[in-house]
Amino acid sequence: MSEHSGQIPWQATALRRRVVFFSAIAVLTGLATFWLGANLPSELGFLWKLLVVVPFAVLFLWLALGFMTAVAGIWVLNFGGQNRIASAPTSPLPQLQTRDTTAILLPIYNEDIAYVYAGLQSIYQSLEKTGQLQHFEFYILSDSDDASNWLREEAAWSALCRTVGSVDRIHYRRRKHRTKKKSGNVMDFCRRWGKRHPYMVVLDADSLMTGDALVRLVDAMDRNERVGLIQTPLYTIGLDTLYARGQQFVNRIYGPIFFAGLHWWWLGESQYWGHNVIIRTQAFMGHCHLPKLPEGGALGGEILSHDFVEAALLSRAGWETWLAYDMEGSFERPPPTLMDSLKRDRRWCQGNLQHWLIIWAHGIPNLHRFLLLGGIMSYISSLIWLGWLVVLTAIAVFYPKLTLIPLTPENTALLVMTLFLLFFYKTFGIAQAIRKRTVEHFGGILGLSSSILMETFLSMLTAPVRMMFYSKFVVQILQGKRAVWGTQQRTGGGLVWADAMREYGWISWTGLAWGVLLLIANPMTFLWMSPVIAGLVFSVPLGMLTSVQTSLKTNLFRTPDEVAPDYILQAFEQNYAAMLANPCMSTRDLFIRVLVDPLAFKQHMTYIPQRTNVPEGTRQQREELVKRLLEKGPSSISNSERLVIMEDAEMLTQLHTQVWQLPETQFHEHWMSKL
Amino acid sequence: MTEQLAQTASSHPTLDSSTSMNTWELAKKRANAYLKLHRLPETEREQLLTRITSKLARAGLFGEQELIQLFISTAQAEVALLQAQAKADSSPQKAAQPTHSVTDEQDGKADNRTQTGPRFERSSIRVAPLQAITLLPSSRPRQRLITK
Numbered sequence: 001m002s003e004h005s006g007q008i009p010w011q012a013t014a015l016r017r018r019v020v021f022f023s024a025i026a027v028l029t030g031l032a033t034f035w036l037g038a039n040l041p042s043e044l045g046f047l048w049k050l051l052v053v054v055p056f057a058v059l060f061l062w063l064a065l066g067f068m069t070a071v072a073g074i075w076v077l078n079f080g081g082q083n084r085i086a087s088a089p090t091s092p093l094p095q096l097q098t099r100d101t102t103a104i105l106l107p108i109y110n111e112d113i114a115y116v117y118a119g120l121q122s123i124y125q126s127l128e129k130t131g132q133l134q135h136f137e138f139y140i141l142s143d144s145d146d147a148s149n150w151l152r153e154e155a156a157w158s159a160l161c162r163t164v165g166s167v168d169r170i171h172y173r174r175r176k177h178r179t180k181k182k183s184g185n186v187m188d189f190c191r192r193w194g195k196r197h198p199y200m201v202v203l204d205a206d207s208l209m210t211g212d213a214l215v216r217l218v219d220a221m222d223r224n225e226r227v228g229l230i231q232t233p234l235y236t237i238g239l240d241t242l243y244a245r246g247q248q249f250v251n252r253i254y255g256p257i258f259f260a261g262l263h264w265w266w267l268g269e270s271q272y273w274g275h276n277v278i279i280r281t282q283a284f285m286g287h288c289h290l291p292k293l294p295e296g297g298a299l300g301g302e303i304l305s306h307d308f309v310e311a312a313l314l315s316r317a318g319w320e321t322w323l324a325y326d327m328e329g330s331f332e333r334p335p336p337t338l339m340d341s342l343k344r345d346r347r348w349c350q351g352n353l354q355h356w357l358i359i360w361a362h363g364i365p366n367l368h369r370f371l372l373l374g375g376i377m378s379y380i381s382s383l384i385w386l387g388w389l390v391v392l393t394a395i396a397v398f399y400p401k402l403t404l405i406p407l408t409p410e411n412t413a414l415l416v417m418t419l420f421l422l423f424f425y426k427t428f429g430i431a432q433a434i435r436k437r438t439v440e441h442f443g444g445i446l447g448l449s450s451s452i453l454m455e456t457f458l459s460m461l462t463a464p465v466r467m468m469f470y471s472k473f474v475v476q477i478l479q480g481k482r483a484v485w486g487t488q489q490r491t492g493g494g495l496v497w498a499d500a501m502r503e504y505g506w507i508s509w510t511g512l513a514w515g516v517l518l519l520i521a522n523p524m525t526f527l528w529m530s531p532v533i534a535g536l537v538f539s540v541p542l543g544m545l546t547s548v549q550t551s552l553k554t555n556l557f558r559t560p561d562e563v564a565p566d567y568i569l570q571a572f573e574q575n576y577a578a579m580l581a582n583p584c585m586s587t588r589d590l591f592i593r594v595l596v597d598p599l600a601f602k603q604h605m606t607y608i609p610q611r612t613n614v615p616e617g618t619r620q621q622r623e624e625l626v627k628r629l630l631e632k633g634p635s636s637i638s639n640s641e642r643l644v645i646m647e648d649a650e651m652l653t654q655l656h657t658q659v660w661q662l663p664e665t666q667f668h669e670h671w672m673s674k675l
Numbered sequence: 676m677t678e679q680l681a682q683t684a685s686s687h688p689t690l691d692s693s694t695s696m697n698t699w700e701l702a703k704k705r706a707n708a709y710l711k712l713h714r715l716p717e718t719e720r721e722q723l724l725t726r727i728t729s730k731l732a733r734a735g736l737f738g739e740q741e742l743i744q745l746f747i748s749t750a751q752a753e754v755a756l757l758q759a760q761a762k763a764d765s766s767p768q769k770a771a772q773p774t775h776s777v778t779d780e781q782d783g784k785a786d787n788r789t790q791t792g793p794r795f796e797r798s799s800i801r802v803a804p805l806q807a808i809t810l811l812p813s814s815r816p817r818q819r820l821i822t823k
Contacts, residue, residue: 137793139792157791171791171792171793172791172792173791173792187800190798190800191797191798191799191800192792192795192796192797193792193793193795193796194796194798195796195798196793196796285798285800286800287803288803289800289801289802289803290802290803291802291803291804291805293805313803357805358805361805361806362804362805362806596712597712598709598712598713598754599712599713599714607791657747657748657751660705660709660743660747661740661743661744661747661748662743663739663740663743664701664705664739664743667705672708
């Protein structure tokens, strides 16, 4: 794997661990599958038995993989830690020695600007507190194609630089053409400034990372020259809908266990999750410029989920990719509601299914092939599960007198084992909270227990809903229907019943029909499948429930980040409030302001190049645009026409003067009254 | 431009005095609104407006549109003059402000652009090859994934 030498200690360790890990999974899956298969009624034909056993084996394998990861994780947290890549969070903060600065990248696309800039300011302040701010520079990399957003970003950047007293450390660049979306945005940065920075930290629009975490990441990269990427564990924070708080709680109570477990069998071949990560710039530039997949198939075109692929390509080139499993101080926001989560999943599903083509590429390390497959399975497994349930239903209907899963000792053992694998890992969360004395931060023992019960209940009900949606996504994508990779909804809540009916109604009706069929045809099977049927039938109220705003004062779903928030989270709240109150956020239409307000006009003029050779055809089109704008006002031109004007210094200069020279009525109606 | 417009005044017919007074006030109000948006100190703004008004008082009577144009173009010229004077008088060290690079609005020059980022140090980057492997013999030719 490594370019530099033969056998490296972590690789031997990784190999041993993976043999043990996958052997345990194979044993569990084999046992479960044998028990199920051996106890199926003899009346059932071979084909039916195959259709029952094979999907079950696939699904059980992934269940066992999750469980074994949790087991590995609880081991690492209590007895492990020898193969860490970054310094322990409790150890003294290292002093960086690098002369070159690390770039912190913030790729944005029509985002909530106040949130983004407040986050950046908070990270800046957190770094200042470490005394090592001089080792970092920030780049806001905008792909925004809404004229108002662009102007607001510029104004907010200027305001932010003044607030923190820095012009040399926070940079702003807007890309005119959004080639290859986020991955193209980052690669554009590499082309322009990659040589200046040995490392880059890639953030998402809603990311927060403490100065402590950033310093430790840079230190880890400095000490480990073979490392190409270090991913941090992501902790979700910041929203108050029931769904989001549930996610935040689950993430906090079980997340450390799963991150540790993943680290245990990944070691130097970790996945990359797209943000809150540090990357060796030259390695990325040399190996991670993504190709376009062949068009024509359902999975062709630009690679949407770039992160998994980039990690695989780095690994292919001999670079190590690690997960800093116990690093604190790396945050993101969850989707606010179940529906927002599903919309995000629609995009991710398409991106992950594309990885089927990458799995078969030359040189991709085997573990990364497996991880890419895992990403695919996170969606395909829903279709398999649905198919399996349909098979069970068909058997129930065609063999109404048959008890498909009789209560034999083996089936009882299978049931116990399945429930154990599904739910036992939750006790690890409680054990960790007791060991680390953080039970009070989860609402005390009562709060913690009720939160676990509630999230178990909610996840049992939402799992069938996800199954239906994911199955639909997979079918749509394989039929060639594209997902639009637009701006993510990052705030929200407050779904109305009409919307919930529209989004979830088809699932409720399906569940109702399914339940009635089973109740009539085979009441015993109905009983076994009742948890799934219940989730489907109640999907509409469930969707509403997940969007309900909750009070942070309730004991339900409390987390340490709410009870004892880190400095950066407190700073963020203050910065966000201040940013919202900034005039550049409240101005109704910045396009009008730039054209009318001389200072705003002058400021914007300093951001754009002076174009000298404008073709005649373009010049005539632009004259027509100017004429229409002056005669009919700003509402007569489209967003793309606004962008054209905002990017053309000559047009802007002409318009600025001519707007001020308009007749009184026109001037007030179209311009001054809207300022 | 202001002088040229003013010199053609004599060829225009005389307007009703109350209408011309309203037009004059309207144009002056427009110029005042323009100057206000420059956030100048009150006294400075009033002085500028007085200067503009007295300059244009010599120009005869115009219609509303021409008068507004005159007032605005004169105001722009006066503000530009004021800023040029202020620049010439200011200390050599510029304050560290991201908006310090103010472009002359009538003659925007590329070298006055605000630097919102460091100088480029361009690199060329090649696309990663992704060539498919063939596991089993197939009647289809081996597919090579496209790279740019």
